[in-house]
Amino acid sequence: MKVEKVYMTKEAKELVNKDNLFKQSYDEVVASICSAVWPMKSKTFKINNSQKNGNGVVPVKELCYAMLEDTYNWYREKPLNVLKLEKKKGGPIDVYKEFTENFDIKRVGLEFETGNISSAHRSMNKLLLGLKRNEIDLAVILMPVYELSYFLTDRVSNYEELEPYFEITEGKPFIYIGFNADSFDSSVPLIPKGKDGMSKRSIKKWKDRIENK
Amino acid sequence: MKVEKVYMTKEAKELVNKDNLFKQSYDEVVASICSAVWPMKSKTFKINNSQKNGNGVVPVKELCYAMLEDTYNWYREKPLNVLKLEKKKGGPIDVYKEFTENFDIKRVGLEFETGNISSAHRSMNKLLLGLKRNEIDLAVILMPVYELSYFLTDRVSNYEELEPYFEITEGKPFIYIGFNADSFDSSVPLIPKGKDGMSKRSIKKWKDRIENK
DNA sequence: TATGGATCCATA
DNA sequence: TATGGATCCATA
Numbered sequence: 001m002k003v004e005k006v007y008m009t010k011e012a013k014e015l016v017n018k019d020n021l022f023k024q025s026y027d028e029v030v031a032s033i034c035s036a037v038w039p040m041k042s043k044t045f046k047i048n049n050s051q052k053n054g055n056g057v058v059p060v061k062e063l064c065y066a067m068l069e070d071t072y073n074w075y076r077e078k079p080l081n082v083l084k085l086e087k088k089k090g091g092p093i094d095v096y097k098e099f100t101e102n103f104d105i106k107r108v109g110l111e112f113e114t115g116n117i118s119s120a121h122r123s124m125n126k127l128l129l130g131l132k133r134n135e136i137d138l139a140v141i142l143m144p145v146y147e148l149s150y151f152l153t154d155r156v157s158n159y160e161e162l163e164p165y166f167e168i169t170e171g172k173p174f175i176y177i178g179f180n181a182d183s184f185d186s187s188v189p190l191i192p193k194g195k196d197g198m199s200k201r202s203i204k205k206w207k208d209r210i211e212n213k
Numbered sequence: 214m215k216v217e218k219v220y221m222t223k224e225a226k227e228l229v230n231k232d233n234l235f236k237q238s239y240d241e242v243v244a245s246i247c248s249a250v251w252p253m254k255s256k257t258f259k260i261n262n263s264q265k266n267g268n269g270v271v272p273v274k275e276l277c278y279a280m281l282e283d284t285y286n287w288y289r290e291k292p293l294n295v296l297k298l299e300k301k302k303g304g305p306i307d308v309y310k311e312f313t314e315n316f317d318i319k320r321v322g323l324e325f326e327t328g329n330i331s332s333a334h335r336s337m338n339k340l341l342l343g344l345k346r347n348e349i350d351l352a353v354i355l356m357p358v359y360e361l362s363y364f365l366t367d368r369v370s371n372y373e374e375l376e377p378y379f380e381i382t383e384g385k386p387f388i389y390i391g392f393n394a395d396s397f398d399s400s401v402p403l404i405p406k407g408k409d410g411m412s413k414r415s416i417k418k419w420k421d422r423i424e425n426k
Numbered sequence: 427t428a429t430g431g432a433t434c435c436a437t438a
Numbered sequence: 439t440a441t442g443g444a445t446c447c448a449t450a
Binding site: 266269270271302303304305307327329333334336366367368369381406407 | 440441442443444445446447
């Protein structure tokens with residue numbers, strides 16, 4: 001996969017340009033999404049472009065998650081304290097890592113969005129809440145660009161459709177990353193839809209880290 | 214239907230409490246949602262509570278829209294200029310009215326949310342964008358409370374699930390209204406799902422108003 | 427039961 | 439084609 005479009009708010013640019021830990025977090029996210037391939041044995045991500053909305057989305061995230069968790073030690077499903085402690089409703093942040101150097105700690109929250117585009121708005125709002133409550137220091141949203149989403153399940157999140165709303169996060173350290181397939185090829189297998197594509201790899205959850213302490 | 218939970222940001226309270234036009238807009242929304250009934254000939258809204266997620270949602274909005282449009286002259290599908298003029302992606306605001314008195318004009322945007330809860334986040338963000346660009350002066354979101362949503366299509370928007378995110382709109386004039394059925398009754402018909410419930414009533418669109426000028 | 431998601435629909 | 443929505447799924 002390749003990164004095709006990136007938008008950083010002014011605040012995010014500052015962090016990434018001037019701080020090594022934030023720079024590292026950004027680089028890890030980019031390296032992880034770039035590591036995704038299709039078909040499984042391929043060295044690049046080729047998408048079957050023979051039919052609009054022909055491919056499912058579930059396997060798309062697998063290799064990226066694997067690299068974030070296994071290579072870079074990010075954690076999955078970090079609950080927001082604001083929701084947990086105040087007994088409010090709401091689920092965890094998708095992917096999370098604390099970068100430390102001496103006594104410095106930088107917390108980065110990432111949402112990998114392949115759900116319905118409306119779901120990307122919830123992700124934005126969740127990350128906004130995390131920033132507002134000072135539970136993360138940088139927010140990142142990863143999603144397909146339009147050109148790729150055209151061949152995935154109808155109405156999945158895509159960079160271009162969320163773009164008009166980027167300005168809502170002005171003043172906050174927010175990064176939006178749009179990725180695309182490396183190539184389009186009508187001869188590669190379609191990515192299966194439904195549960196067929198579910199991976200069984202056990203995920204590296206924040207909860208488990210906490211409990212094992 | 215009855216209004217069961219209401220949250221107004223400080224800014225919204227000020228507007229509604231101190232300004233007759235804003236007060237009127239709020240009253241019209243409340244009167245309209247309260248006018249919804251089920252079954253069709255009934256005088257109140259009775260929901261079949263015999264099975265979780267048993268009822269569809271489409272017909273729920275019909276009477277409310279009808280009253281807003283026909284009795285109170287609200288318009289449907291008002292495009293945001295920020296999206297239209299700047300050629301950005303994005304659809305219109307669901308319901309809209311300009312209240313005028315002498316040279317005073319108050320613009321109210323309303324989203325009636327019965328889609329997936331994630332869709333309510335998009336509605337929030339769209340209204341935020343409208344406020345930010347000074348295209349509306351007050352934002353309102355109408356949705357079922359949890360107790361009612363339990364008997365509607367799985368995962369529809371509900372007041373309680375959006376509630377933790379209300380604080381994102383702090384500092385903006387925002388009103389959240391949660392409505393509930395008047396009673397629960399396992400003998401009334403289930404509200405049909407799918408296209409069966411579609412009404413054919415032609416809606417009062419902002420576009421048409423503009424074009425008829 | 428709670429929550430993020432995946433999928434396909436209806437209409438303009 | 440574009441966009442909001444409606445519906446049901448998978449997992450904890």
